[in-house]
Amino acid sequence: MNARIVDIETVDLRFPTSRELDGSDAMNPAPDYSAAYVVLHTDHPEVPEAHGFTFTCGRGNELVVAAIRVVAERARGMAVQEIADDLGGFARHLAADSQLRWLGPDKGVLHLATAAVVNAGWDLAGRLAGKPVWKLLADMPPEAIVDLVDWRYLRDELSPGAALDLLKRAEPGRAEREAELLHRGYPAYTTSAGWLGYDDAKLRRLCEQAVADGWDSIKLKVGADLADDQRRCAIAREVIGPDRKLMIDANQTLGVDEAINWHRGLAEYDIHWFEEPTSPDDVLGHAAIQRAIGPTRVATGEHGQNAVLFKQFLQAGALGICQLDACRLAGVNEAVAVLLLSAARGVPVCPHAGGVGLCELVQHLSIFDYIAVSGSLENRMVEYVDHLHEHFLDPVRVREAHYLPPQRPGYSAEIHRESLRRFSFPDGAEWA
Amino acid sequence: MNARIVDIETVDLRFPTSRELDGSDAMNPAPDYSAAYVVLHTDHPEVPEAHGFTFTCGRGNELVVAAIRVVAERARGMAVQEIADDLGGFARHLAADSQLRWLGPDKGVLHLATAAVVNAGWDLAGRLAGKPVWKLLADMPPEAIVDLVDWRYLRDELSPGAALDLLKRAEPGRAEREAELLHRGYPAYTTSAGWLGYDDAKLRRLCEQAVADGWDSIKLKVGADLADDQRRCAIAREVIGPDRKLMIDANQTLGVDEAINWHRGLAEYDIHWFEEPTSPDDVLGHAAIQRAIGPTRVATGEHGQNAVLFKQFLQAGALGICQLDACRLAGVNEAVAVLLLSAARGVPVCPHAGGVGLCELVQHLSIFDYIAVSGSLENRMVEYVDHLHEHFLDPVRVREAHYLPPQRPGYSAEIHRESLRRFSFPDGAEWA
Numbered sequence: 001m002n003a004r005i006v007d008i009e010t011v012d013l014r015f016p017t018s019r020e021l022d023g024s025d026a027m028n029p030a031p032d033y034s035a036a037y038v039v040l041h042t043d044h045p046e047v048p049e050a051h052g053f054t055f056t057c058g059r060g061n062e063l064v065v066a067a068i069r070v071v072a073e074r075a076r077g078m079a080v081q082e083i084a085d086d087l088g089g090f091a092r093h094l095a096a097d098s099q100l101r102w103l104g105p106d107k108g109v110l111h112l113a114t115a116a117v118v119n120a121g122w123d124l125a126g127r128l129a130g131k132p133v134w135k136l137l138a139d140m141p142p143e144a145i146v147d148l149v150d151w152r153y154l155r156d157e158l159s160p161g162a163a164l165d166l167l168k169r170a171e172p173g174r175a176e177r178e179a180e181l182l183h184r185g186y187p188a189y190t191t192s193a194g195w196l197g198y199d200d201a202k203l204r205r206l207c208e209q210a211v212a213d214g215w216d217s218i219k220l221k222v223g224a225d226l227a228d229d230q231r232r233c234a235i236a237r238e239v240i241g242p243d244r245k246l247m248i249d250a251n252q253t254l255g256v257d258e259a260i261n262w263h264r265g266l267a268e269y270d271i272h273w274f275e276e277p278t279s280p281d282d283v284l285g286h287a288a289i290q291r292a293i294g295p296t297r298v299a300t301g302e303h304g305q306n307a308v309l310f311k312q313f314l315q316a317g318a319l320g321i322c323q324l325d326a327c328r329l330a331g332v333n334e335a336v337a338v339l340l341l342s343a344a345r346g347v348p349v350c351p352h353a354g355g356v357g358l359c360e361l362v363q364h365l366s367i368f369d370y371i372a373v374s375g376s377l378e379n380r381m382v383e384y385v386d387h388l389h390e391h392f393l394d395p396v397r398v399r400e401a402h403y404l405p406p407q408r409p410g411y412s413a414e415i416h417r418e419s420l421r422r423f424s425f426p427d428g429a430e431w432a
Numbered sequence: 433m434n435a436r437i438v439d440i441e442t443v444d445l446r447f448p449t450s451r452e453l454d455g456s457d458a459m460n461p462a463p464d465y466s467a468a469y470v471v472l473h474t475d476h477p478e479v480p481e482a483h484g485f486t487f488t489c490g491r492g493n494e495l496v497v498a499a500i501r502v503v504a505e506r507a508r509g510m511a512v513q514e515i516a517d518d519l520g521g522f523a524r525h526l527a528a529d530s531q532l533r534w535l536g537p538d539k540g541v542l543h544l545a546t547a548a549v550v551n552a553g554w555d556l557a558g559r560l561a562g563k564p565v566w567k568l569l570a571d572m573p574p575e576a577i578v579d580l581v582d583w584r585y586l587r588d589e590l591s592p593g594a595a596l597d598l599l600k601r602a603e604p605g606r607a608e609r610e611a612e613l614l615h616r617g618y619p620a621y622t623t624s625a626g627w628l629g630y631d632d633a634k635l636r637r638l639c640e641q642a643v644a645d646g647w648d649s650i651k652l653k654v655g656a657d658l659a660d661d662q663r664r665c666a667i668a669r670e671v672i673g674p675d676r677k678l679m680i681d682a683n684q685t686l687g688v689d690e691a692i693n694w695h696r697g698l699a700e701y702d703i704h705w706f707e708e709p710t711s712p713d714d715v716l717g718h719a720a721i722q723r724a725i726g727p728t729r730v731a732t733g734e735h736g737q738n739a740v741l742f743k744q745f746l747q748a749g750a751l752g753i754c755q756l757d758a759c760r761l762a763g764v765n766e767a768v769a770v771l772l773l774s775a776a777r778g779v780p781v782c783p784h785a786g787g788v789g790l791c792e793l794v795q796h797l798s799i800f801d802y803i804a805v806s807g808s809l810e811n812r813m814v815e816y817v818d819h820l821h822e823h824f825l826d827p828v829r830v831r832e833a834h835y836l837p838p839q840r841p842g843y844s845a846e847i848h849r850e851s852l853r854r855f856s857f858p859d860g861a862e863w864a
Contacts, residue, residue: 027530027533028530028531028533028534029530030530030531031530031531031534032531056531056534056535057530057531057533057534058531059502059529059531059532060499060502060529060531060532060534060535060542062498063495063498063499063502063535063541063542064535066494066495066498067492067495067541070491070492070495097491097492098459098460098461098462098463098489099460099462099463099464099488099489099490099491099492100489100491100492101459101460101489102460102463102488102489102492103488103492103495103496103540103541103544104540105684105711105712105735106711106713107539107540107713107737108535108536108539108540108541108542108543109495109499109535109540109541109542110492110495110540110541111540112535151687152687152711153687153688153710153711153714153717155687155689156687156688156689156717156720252537255583255584255585255587255588256585256588257587257588278585279537279538279584279585279740280537281538281539281737281738281740281741281744282585282740282743282744283715283716283744284715284743284744284747284748285585285588285740285744288588303537305539305713306713308711308713308714308717309713311714311716312713312714312715312716312717315716316716
């Protein structure tokens with residue numbers, strides 16, 4: 001019963017996705033989807049390992065791996081049951097080194113690394129409890145959920161007491177909503193059709209395939225050339241018809257006024273949301289864009305550095321769709337904070353996914369959101385990209401454009417050993 | 433004439449300042465002031481080296497050094513004269529790797545590293561021109577200054593054309609202001625008296641010494657315990673009398689409402705500015721604090737991650753003193769952007785200094801600001817802390833509470849070889 005974290009293993013894992021231009025967009029012409037990966041080894045006989053990672057686009061992944069080693073070292077020797085019993089304390093402990101704090105605070109490489117280690121802690125807690133993380137969360141009493149969050153910089157917007165009230169109001173319907181999701185799954189949309197590197201013929205074919213596969217919301221990458229985007233949106237809208245949702249994503253390439261003009265050039269294609277129109281740091285810029293482009297909703301969050309930023313986006317009315325990222329935020333705890341802040345303002349959370357394993361993670365967060373936080377599916381859906389799932393022990397299961405809740409204990413983060421070896425950079429067989 | 437960058441050298445430099453509690457504050461109880469240091473080696477016969485660094489608080493410095501290696505690699509092989517002729521292009525090139533961008537964007541470890549390399553580029557350009565960087569900047573035509581800046585995310589607040597007009601308006605008085613600074617120096621204030629780790633007797637003695645040395649503005653660290661802070665502010669105000677300025681700095685320890693209450697508890701001591709009251713990311717929180725505590729000014733910026741954040745602080749009326757950091761921002765170029773944005777809104781820039789070598793760098797920026805941008809000294813002063821200057825080849829010279837403009841070519845960034853060896857971590861004599 002005194003099992004502890006006894007060793008820390010890291011892997012610099014990179015998939016050569018740039019060879020096919022999968023994942024290409026206006027800001028990221030040729031990413032190599034990568035994961036800075038961590039295994040916490042324990043001396044617990046039944047839970048000898050817990051897994052976590054953060055996603056990156058390739059170069060620089062080694063910096064995040066190095067940062068993970070620094071952060072995870074703070075977990076060495078900790079008792080696994082104590083981590084599981086106080087996941088709020090665990091997350092705060094990992095972030096509490098005052099010298100390291102200078103490197104952020106709470107953003108960039110060190111925050112990405114903290115996400116990987118916090119998420120590994122949640123994987124550990126799920127395995128110990130024999131529950132997937134969404135279920136671990138959804139079974140927590142409201143008081144315990146509130147304790148997960150670091151409220152220091154958030155309470156001027158949402159007090160812990162108000163968060164508790166919100167969670168208590170959602171408590172009565174938890175069992176029904178869980179049963180509903182187990183039966184039907186959580187709604188998804190697809191980005192697989194619309195990468196910027198695909199030509200028109202491939203775009204058309206993939207849109208047709210998406211419709212045939214039952215998707216009713218698809219997303220296109222835009223932002224490099226407006227005339228190209230008009231032609232591509234016309235193709236997509238023609239194929240999907242007037243009733244399905246079409247979203248666009250500029251991946252931050254535009255200035256504020258430029259984004260407003262860009263939307264004007266595409267508005268005739270009935271855009272449901274306009275994602276990452278400009279700098280992800282620009283709360284007031286997004287607020288100006290949101291005022292200009294309604295009823296199209298501004299969507300952003302995959303580069304949302306921390307909960308303090310999301311707090312301001314919500315306060316300023318600067319986003320209509322909150323796209324938190326499971327690894328950009330410092331793991332489950334900070335994601336829970338953003339779910340609570342969003343629910344309090346009535347803003348739907350549609351998490352960013354894709355990359356390496358982001359689908360595997362965020363499904364847990366959205367399922368929890370529906371069961372225990374917002375209690376709503378209105379305008380909510382999780383991004384789905386059909387890349388790289390084959391490397392996971394517990395890959396997402398998508399049926400009729402819905403995520404089926406994962407059943408294995410933990411956070412669905414574990415990658416097959418063979419994949420860890422083969423795609424290890426720079427010495428794995430794929431790179432050597 | 434085709435001299436190039438031929439090699440890159442980095443040093444993980446750490447000073448054991450935590451042993452004396454120099455630099456202690458409510459958020460940083462025991463920092464080891466450190467520098468992630470880079471030398472660009474060239475094959476230019478007269479300018480064989482250029483130096484740059486970024487400041488950190490100790491642990492994690494190795495991560496910034498590793499990131500510097502990644503960023504500086506992008507400069508390898510570049511022609512030194514081309515760098516000097518297009519410093520805007522140089523800075524944009526260093527930040528233009530789309531895969532690395534995911535790790536920020538434009539913030540955290542990678543941005544700190546970019547600062548070091550950009551600053552080394554400015555040191556190189558100054559040495560080539562035979563001018564200190566402030567003079568290199570102050571001699572540039574307005575058009576060339578505007579070209580230093582990446583305007584993509586800033587032009588909704590300040591267009592390049594408006595920036596040009598601002599610079600042209602300041603052009604006529606440049607020579608007079610330069611002569612004035614060469615004669616009298618640029619105003620400074622001292623933080624050396626008020627570190628949180630000092631006891632009351634030491635605080636009193638240092639305040640008395642500061643008055644004797646001619647300082648008329650001093651700053652105290654606060655934010656751990658209000659009763660302690662009231663006692664310490666009372667001591668400081670008693671010693672400095674009613675006419676000198678007293679500033680306080682909470683180093684981000686407080687929530688928004690808590691900060692407002694804290695100020696209320698100290699207002700009787702006539703606080704000129706309240707620095708870093710809460711999260712450095714919280715534009716709207718600072719705006720609320722500024723509305724509540726006037727005429728005391730909100731001051732922040734040493735953790736201001738990039739120019740997009742400063743843009744919003746200015747737009748929201750969230751700060752009364754802009755404290756940009758020479759290494760937190762991505763070097764001289766982004767600092768120039770923030771000088772321009774601040775001047776356009778009439779907000780005084782009082783740069784953050786202290787640490788390792790920040791005084792050496794920011795004096796160049798403030799001198800340039802007075803000569804060629806804001807043209808004003810009103811409510812402007814540069815922080816001064818008397819730490820670690822002995823390690824620099826061209827240390828700051830402070831006379832009667834004024835910085836005397838540096839005269840050696842370059843950015844005053846070079847540290848003595850003997851110090852680089854002795855304080856190199858973990859193998860230098862000081863650490864081994």
